[in-house]
Amino acid sequence: MTVPLAASTGTASFDQIAIVSGLVALLYVALAVLLWRERTGRVTLVGRLADTIGRLDGVPRWAALTPYLHAVSLLSCAFGVWWDIAVHIDKGRDTGPFGTPAHYPIFFGILGVIVAGVLPIALARKPLPARTIKLTTGWRIPCSAALVTFCGTFALVGFPLDDVWHRLFGEDVTLWGPTHLLMIGGVVLSIFARLLASAEVEQLVGTNKRRRFHDVVAVGALLIAWDLFSTEFNYGVPQFPLILQPILIVFGSALAFTLIRSRMGRGSTFAALAVYLVIRGGIAWAVDQPLGEILGHFPLLMVEAVLVELTALALGTQNRFRLGAVAGVLIGTVGVLAEYGWSQVWMPIRWPSTLLPSALGFGVVAGIGAGLVGAWLATRFAEVAGEVRPAPPVRRTHQLGAVGLVAVLGVVFFCVPRSAEPGVTATIGLERVANGAEPTAYVTVKLDPVDAAVGARWFEAMAWQGGGFETHPLQKIADGTYRSIDPLPLYGKWKSMIRLHQGQRDLVSAWVYAPEDAAIQKPAIQVSDGQVVEFVSEQLVLRREERTDVPRWMWNGGYALLAVVGALEILGIAWLVGRGARGGRMRAAHLLEQDAKREKEIA
16 A cells, blocks of 8 residues: 655755755764774874863763763753744744754754764773673773663654654654654663763762762753653643643652662752753743743652652662652652642643542552662662662562563553544634734633533643744633633634543544645634534644544554664663673672682781
8 A cells, every 4th residue: 555745744855854964974974083093093182182081080081071962962952852842832843854943953962962972982991891892802882882872873863764754644743753752762861871871980980079960960961851751741732641741740750869869868859950940940941031932831840859858868778669669659649749739830731630639649650660760770870880788689679670660651651542532512602802814812612511621631722833822721601611711813824722631531622713734735724603613633633734644554553663662772771781780790799809808818
């Protein structure tokens, strides 16, 4: 069966493809030259710089440049993603990989992540950690270098695949599209490689305040990066069930705070929280003010940090898995309640009280799972660093970490699916405020059945992609009848609609206005006063550009490919972190054996 390509709705022109290919080719040629010169003993400017920074920081040359380059690259990617999503919400689709300026920091940030992985490969010389990867005779590289390159490569591959996906399926204007997740996921997971590199350096030369600060920044970056997955909720245009927002908050905070508090001392969670709040707040301000796009909201995570600190004070950190599980329970309950209160104050979608029972139930499971995963990572990084202390058997820790991961993934996969139960209609009333070239109107919605919005997780009037973004709660004026508190635009490129989220996962919408879109062969939509409209699957409304004539097996194949890639990345992290940990345990055992021999000789 042949499926024709989609119309040009965000796919790249030849010149953009050439630019992307040329830049990537130039980078890889430069890296190849660097690898060749370094491995043949020639002097390079990069090598000299690494030697200088290595002496100043007291680290091996292969570990000198990566912390700084990786941090800048992550910041570039994060800024670009939040800027790019704001542009799409305000203005609609783009015209390819470089269709908006926001794509440049994303692209160059991903390239920076790859370079951050290749540099230690090129600069690798003794001293090296106890467990390495052999490339050729006499050329061994740290596990962290392989992991950064591995994650960065997956992220970069997502860039051209995104254009292929648009050509096959139309443009999926959502953060959670497969290729979008591939790019973002690769960058986010590279942070674990950064923490692994820090542990490898600690194994060789110990730690100091500067390297402890690097670890704090890395965990703060993990909190920032994880919040990227909640961006649609934070901007007020979620395309998946609302229950996922508290789950994502619980998962990210429980994992990151358990990880850092298990590895570092008192107050470390607050230090990582400060990094998160300063940078996340700075990006939100920059996108909103100088760039003039929509303001991105974000969770505070203050209560979650306090809960982990208090748990560590009460239970200690000797048993990291106990710490993670108990902290996860507290974050899944008290933390969720705190974020519920914060949503009433500042978040674009206030969590309704009807969300709390499921949020608390799923939050506990996700919190325990995330705490166990954080404890597993902390244990492995500590072993890489050479820590020796009583702990559960290694196999037992692997089992606990796996159980935690399965629990989190199970909750997410259970809550992600959407439905669109038919049967809800509405009589639309339009109270004109402005006419002429830019008409606006208050919208009155009379539902059938009248209780369709009772207990809804959101029920609102929304307009976007017309040069701005508007969302207005619907105020009840009679049983089954609601009115927007502000008028909606009914002109130009605006897309105005009524959104309804019923129950656990039922997401439907009804059009009020949409312009003609010749590029995707969609006619204009203009609901008239008194017209009866049917609520349909929200995906058909929010993703107007997405194709509906593609066979189901192709969609399933695309998402299955994403699942395979995600599984490979998780397995890659587990294997490389585990390999480094085995080396750390072996080195620690060897050092203990040597100390015992010396003591015996002295005695």
